[in-house]
Amino acid sequence: MGDVLIIAEYEGGKLKGYSRELASKAVELATQAGGKAQGVVVGKNVAQAAEELGQFGIAKATAIEGVDLEPYRGEAYTKVLFELIQKIKPQIVLASASNLGKDVLPRLAMKCKGGLATDCIDLKIEGGKLKAKRPIFAGKALVDVDFLSDIQFATARPNSFATKVVDASKKAEVEKVQASVGELRVKVKEVKEAEKGLKDLTEAEIIVAGGRALGSNENFKIIRELAEVLGATVGASRAAVDAGYISHDHQVGQTGKTVNPKLYIACGISGAIQHLAGMRTSKVIVAINKDPEAPIFSKADYGIVGDLFTLLPILTRKFKELLGK
Amino acid sequence: MKIAVLLKQTPDTETKIKIKSDASGVDETDIKWIINTYDEYAVEEALRLKEAVGTGEVVIVTAGIKRAVESMRQALAMGADRGILIDTEGLTLDSYTAAVILAKVLPNEKFDIVLAGKQAVDDDCVQVAHGVATLLDWPCVWPIEHIELSGDKKSVMVVRPVSGGTKEVFEVGLPTILCCDKGEHDPRYASLPGIMKAKTKPIQELKAADLLAGETPKVKWVNFSLPPDRQAGKILKGEPEQVCAELVKLLREEAKVI
Ligand SMILES: Cc1cc2nc3c(=O)[nH]c(=O)nc-3n(C[C@H](O)[C@H](O)[C@H](O)COP(=O)(O)OP(=O)(O)OC[C@H]3O[C@@H](n4cnc5c(N)ncnc54)[C@H](O)[C@@H]3O)c2cc1C
Numbered sequence: 001m002g003d004v005l006i007i008a009e010y011e012g013g014k015l016k017g018y019s020r021e022l023a024s025k026a027v028e029l030a031t032q033a034g035g036k037a038q039g040v041v042v043g044k045n046v047a048q049a050a051e052e053l054g055q056f057g058i059a060k061a062t063a064i065e066g067v068d069l070e071p072y073r074g075e076a077y078t079k080v081l082f083e084l085i086q087k088i089k090p091q092i093v094l095a096s097a098s099n100l101g102k103d104v105l106p107r108l109a110m111k112c113k114g115g116l117a118t119d120c121i122d123l124k125i126e127g128g129k130l131k132a133k134r135p136i137f138a139g140k141a142l143v144d145v146d147f148l149s150d151i152q153f154a155t156a157r158p159n160s161f162a163t164k165v166v167d168a169s170k171k172a173e174v175e176k177v178q179a180s181v182g183e184l185r186v187k188v189k190e191v192k193e194a195e196k197g198l199k200d201l202t203e204a205e206i207i208v209a210g211g212r213a214l215g216s217n218e219n220f221k222i223i224r225e226l227a228e229v230l231g232a233t234v235g236a237s238r239a240a241v242d243a244g245y246i247s248h249d250h251q252v253g254q255t256g257k258t259v260n261p262k263l264y265i266a267c268g269i270s271g272a273i274q275h276l277a278g279m280r281t282s283k284v285i286v287a288i289n290k291d292p293e294a295p296i297f298s299k300a301d302y303g304i305v306g307d308l309f310t311l312l313p314i315l316t317r318k319f320k321e322l323l324g325k
Numbered sequence: 326m327k328i329a330v331l332l333k334q335t336p337d338t339e340t341k342i343k344i345k346s347d348a349s350g351v352d353e354t355d356i357k358w359i360i361n362t363y364d365e366y367a368v369e370e371a372l373r374l375k376e377a378v379g380t381g382e383v384v385i386v387t388a389g390i391k392r393a394v395e396s397m398r399q400a401l402a403m404g405a406d407r408g409i410l411i412d413t414e415g416l417t418l419d420s421y422t423a424a425v426i427l428a429k430v431l432p433n434e435k436f437d438i439v440l441a442g443k444q445a446v447d448d449d450c451v452q453v454a455h456g457v458a459t460l461l462d463w464p465c466v467w468p469i470e471h472i473e474l475s476g477d478k479k480s481v482m483v484v485r486p487v488s489g490g491t492k493e494v495f496e497v498g499l500p501t502i503l504c505c506d507k508g509e510h511d512p513r514y515a516s517l518p519g520i521m522k523a524k525t526k527p528i529q530e531l532k533a534a535d536l537l538a539g540e541t542p543k544v545k546w547v548n549f550s551l552p553p554d555r556q557a558g559k560i561l562k563g564e565p566e567q568v569c570a571e572l573v574k575l576l577r578e579e580a581k582v583i
């Protein structure tokens with residue numbers, strides 16, 4: 001009893017940043033629940049990523065490997081993870097609120113008839129059970145979730161917890177499982193790869209976002225240039241997306257993505273309630289807008305009133321100097 | 326082609342959320358209710374699928390209280406054919422029990438496709454449609470931004486956006502549950518004749534309590550609160566060169582995020 005299982009993700013053979021922070025949280029929760037934290041990584045050649053979980057204090061991990069387990073497929077992952085849950089019987093199952101976690105945990109929770117709290121920003125143990133805090137109404141309100149089921153599921157919003165390396169040289173003991181899932185009902189016809197190396201908005205630590213003020217697809221270049229210097233992901237308001245300056249995967253807000261970076265730079269974005277809903281939990285918000293009355297300034301930690309076409313190139317140059325690029 | 330749309334009524338996204346004084350829930354007094362934004366995309370896609378085939382039916386399925394009928398009528402005015410309201414008056418459902426009752430109703434009709442929204446903009450759970458698919462053991466794709474029926478009408482091609490702008494193209498046999506993101510089609514406006522016709526389109530009513538079969542919620546929501554409000558910070562003033570230098574310095578030395 002009291003064991004916590006985390007579904008960890010990897011990229012290029014290494015654990016993803018949000019899985020590292022979740023591993024730290026899992027260890028903390030397991031200690032409080034009187035159990036052990038365990039990890040699982042699913043994919044192709046994932047044993048090394050599974051071993052990495054040891055750094056955070058996870059002693060044992062499972063590496064489920066198979067040729068048809070990469071990339072992520074909901075049906076396949078549900079099958080192999082459900083089998084693992086039945087075998088090791090954890091009390092708590094955690095994943096990140098990533099594209100993967102958001103899709104697989106609701107399926108697993110239903111199969112196990114367990115409660116699920118999604119996109120949590122706080123997790124703790126109370127009365128022997130998981131207790132979660134999560135945003136609702138796109139972050140306009142918060143609610144605490146009490147679990148009524150014996151098995152408890154949660155996904156955690158990336159960048160919500162601190163990563164704590166307990167022993168950088170420690171490797172988790174990994175049990176390798178070979179899995180073959182057979183034919184899936186959802187068949188892959190084609191995968192159109194995006195530009196490599198772009199972090200999804202929901203995982204990004206820094207976001208530079210542009211609004212209607214950019215005026216054209218071409219002008220978004222100045223947003224991209226600043227983003228590149230900072231290693232940031234490009235975001236946009238809905239007005240910019242609707243005008244066709246940039247595609248919908250870049251939209252931040254109530255009907256776009258909810259983001260939680262440590263730095264959000266909003267350029268030529270007025271700060272409508274639906275935009276704020278998607279980025280209000282950013283640690284630091286910078287607003288650049290020529291209208292001193294723009295509502296975005298009331299939420300920003302730092303603001304510059306001025307023309308973004310003048311300011312952004314200067315800012316990009318200054319960051320280049322600072323970062324030695 | 327028989328298509329169901331799982332439609333939830335949610336507060337308008339403009340709504341300023343207020344919490345009841347005892348923190349037990351959201352104060353609903355001044356809320357304007359709308360079709361959940363993503364479910365409206367689902368209605369549009371359902372109508373397009375039906376139009377592409379030329380025959381069939383689009384059925385709006387909602388678990389909610391009587392107030393939700395207004396949003397269902399809106400979908401009927403857009404062109405959907407009829408509705409099924411699962412009346413939840415007096416019950417507090419969670420995502421689990423909502424999925425249970427929806428999954429009870431759907432098999433009564435032989436739907437080829439069930440469309441849902443990517444998420445409900447009130448609870449932001451991303452859970453109910455997956456739950457329904459799991460209970461029915463139907464394939465489910467989340468989220469999708471494009472649907473196309475195959476020539477033999479036995480499967481659909483869907484486009485799923487994944488991390489960082491990559492798109493996956495899948496073929497899925499019917500029946501299936503698909504969760505709609507914003508796609509290339511904006512939801513249509515209801516025409517005046519559409520609105521008139523919607524008034525007489527049938528909405529069947531079922532009682533949620535009769536469908537639960539002893540199932541109870543798996544979670545309970547307590548202690549609603551508002552997030553700490555952000556305070557307006559520093560406005561930097563001066564020449565562009567100077568304010569940019571100052572901002573870079575502040576981000577490095579004060580905020581420590583660079
Ligand atoms: C159901 C629904 C869902 C929605 N979902 C979202 C969502 O997910 N995300 C989202 O962003 N919006 C969403 N919206 C839209 C939202 O209400 C706003 O319309 C939108 O955010 C405005 O985008 P904007 O700030 O880029 O444009 P505007 O409001 O037009 O603001 C442009 C800003 O740029 C400034 N500006 C102009 N020129 C310059 C310049 N040269 N230099 C500096 N500043 C300049 C102006 O002062 C202004 O403040 C939604 C709306 C609805 C109804």
Ligand SMILES: Nc1ncnc2c1ncn2[C@@H]1O[C@H](COP(=O)(O)O)[C@@H](O)[C@H]1O
Pocket residue numbers: 330331332333361363364386387388389420423440441442443444445446448449450451452453454
């Ligand atoms: N009460 C409900 N009635 C009908 N459909 C619902 C209901 N709740 C959720 N759904 C569907 O499930 C999707 C996901 O909702 P959620 O899991 O709450 O984010 C929504 O977009 C709807 O399509």
